[in-house]
Amino acid sequence: MALVLHSWKANKNAYKAFIAAEYNGVKIDLSPDFVMGVTNKSPEYLKMNPIGKVPVLETPDGAIFESNAIARYVARLKDSSLFGSSSIDYGHVEQWIDFSTTELDAHISTILRPRFGYGVYHPAVEEAANAALKRSFAALNSYLASNTFLVGHSVTLADIILTCNLYLGFTYILTKSFTSEFPHVERYFWTLVNQPNFRKIIGEVKQTDAIPPVKTPEEAAAAAKPKPEPKKQEEKPKAAPAAEEEAPKPKAKNPLDLLPPSKMILDEWKRLYSNTKTNFREVAIKGFWDMYDPEGYSLWFCDYKYNDENTVSFVTLNKVSGFLQRMDLARKYAFGKMLVIGSEAPFKVKGLWLFRGQEIPQFVIDECYDMELYEWKKVDISDEAQKERVNQMIEDQEPFEGEALLDAKCFK
Ligand SMILES: N[C@@H](CCC(=O)N[C@@H](CS)C(=O)NCC(=O)O)C(=O)O
Missing domain, CATH: 3.30.70.1010 (Translation elongation factor EF1B, gamma chain, conserved domain)
Structure with missing residues (x-):
């Protein structure tokens, strides 16, 4: 059996595994019938991941949940340089993966969730998340002032995971007025998302112009209500706080x-x-x-x-x-x-x-x-x-x- 990732396509947590697979020459199929909010609640899915979150990787030897663990597994399938070339490199790759998860993704999610109608919006909580995110960006910015990549001189799994987390931020809440204070992080992000192996999976990335409004309690309640079973996979996933593909717009002529x-x-x-x-x-x-x-x-x-x-x-x-x-x-x-x-x-x-x-x-x-x-x-x-x-x-x-x-x- 090949490797099958259970997720919708435009999920930054699924991108981590797919990009690592590109670097390693590993083949992963996207589960064709995945419907967010339905598939991940089924008994078969809960056997693979008891918390019912997405993604899950099905392998011939068993299933793996948690997107970072999945990406690590994919990175280890081949003897590649995705963990660097020494024990200290390996330590640094893991260090940046943890930094990315706890110091970036956690705060981005805190700001994003009420905008997707999850959880309760509290200005003080958002302010604290914003301040924490700025602190993390400042640290990352100073590191990247003299480093092109997080570890060594080429892309490692740390870059893949951190960039996927930044991707969610840049496309939804981190406008230019936030990121321009951190030019090295900006440069790093655009360099990484334009690497061929990233671009192939993520496509063209556009930074958001505006932070979406918080959903009112009524909207949040409506969003939380169970919806009739979606018939097609294209229907908007209910619980997907991640990038969704937009229909291509007709191209305007360049002035x-x-x-x-x-x-x-x-x-x-x-x-x-x-x-x-x-x-x-x-x-x-x-x-x-x-x-x-x-x-x-x-x-x-x-x-x-x-x-x-x-x-x-x-x-x-x-x-x-x-x-x-x-x-x-x-x-x-x-x-x-x-x-x-x-x-x-x-x-x-x-x-x-x-x-x-x-x-x-x-x-x-x-x-x-x-x-x-x-x-x-x-x-x-x-x-x-x-x-x-x-x-x-x-x-x-x-x-x-x-x-x-x-x-x-x-x-x-
Ligand atoms: N730490 C998990 C987070 C997974 C996660 O939060 N997935 C979201 C979609 S991006 C989800 O499944 N939400 C549904 C739920 O919370 O029930 C990972 O990295 O895989």
Whole structure:
């Protein structure tokens, strides 16, 4: 018998096992007839998990309940690096799993439950949970200032479990006004949910714009009333305080597609940039200015606001790579160069961006949180010194502004 997970699909507690399975190359099937509030109350289910909570993993050797235990079991099925590579790594993985469960998930759940009509809303309880959550975020933020992952230099089970717990928070209650105080946690979260093995399971993640209102006692009572037996699995699960998939909405046209046509064909420039191997100044840079359309496009310098924090080279490089990954949504409308400058810490991060239109596109500002980590300045192309700086950034000139380059990354 294969492994079968009893849950509805969009449950962050089920994601933990599915993501671990992706990393380990393990196959888990989702139970096809699971109906929340019905299946988990059946005698067969209660035999597997006497408390009737979800998920449960059915294995050839018996069932396992508790989502962290399930994820640990899946992680151990293969000799992978999901527990790190030493005893101390293993200890740290377990430490962060416990932190994630008791210091993050518990408080997120306290804030979330009354919003799903469970339990009684009490402002003092919520205030205490909020304060505790801030304390945990501050601790996590300071740790992540110099660490890309929770343990070692790659994803472990600790990252999987903690990110799934943050996912519930980010998608329901942790608005930008809460998370922006913790830029390293934000960066970590977006980096992790965009790892291919996470994305494959969770899909695209969108941070909530608003905290849902608390349900009134009447609404809560109505929600608590037993509902007629759902007929189809698609019916909304009653007791599922987790992300549910929304029907896809028709895609609105990007406003940049409505701009007057430009003589500059971005792909042509990107091809010229990629294909020029010699005489870069004479061929690519000259070609750029020949093509450049100052009405259809604008150029921007960006300067990282927190260079003092760039104390570890690989963390700084990962930060920039993460930014470029998140800019993926702007590929049709942008070209960018990001320079990581200096031969020793703290490293400076500076960049040059070409955007369609005269402003930084609003959807980029809205969707890519990195934008606010940089100071942006429009390039004045009538100023020869600024134009020359553009050239130097495009061609990765070294030294740049008197310093060596640690790396230069291109978004094309
Ligand atoms: N600690 C458990 C929590 C499981 C849990 O609370 N599951 C919720 C759905 S996400 C549930 O089954 N609620 C129904 C209930 O409380 O009866 C785990 O991580 O598996």
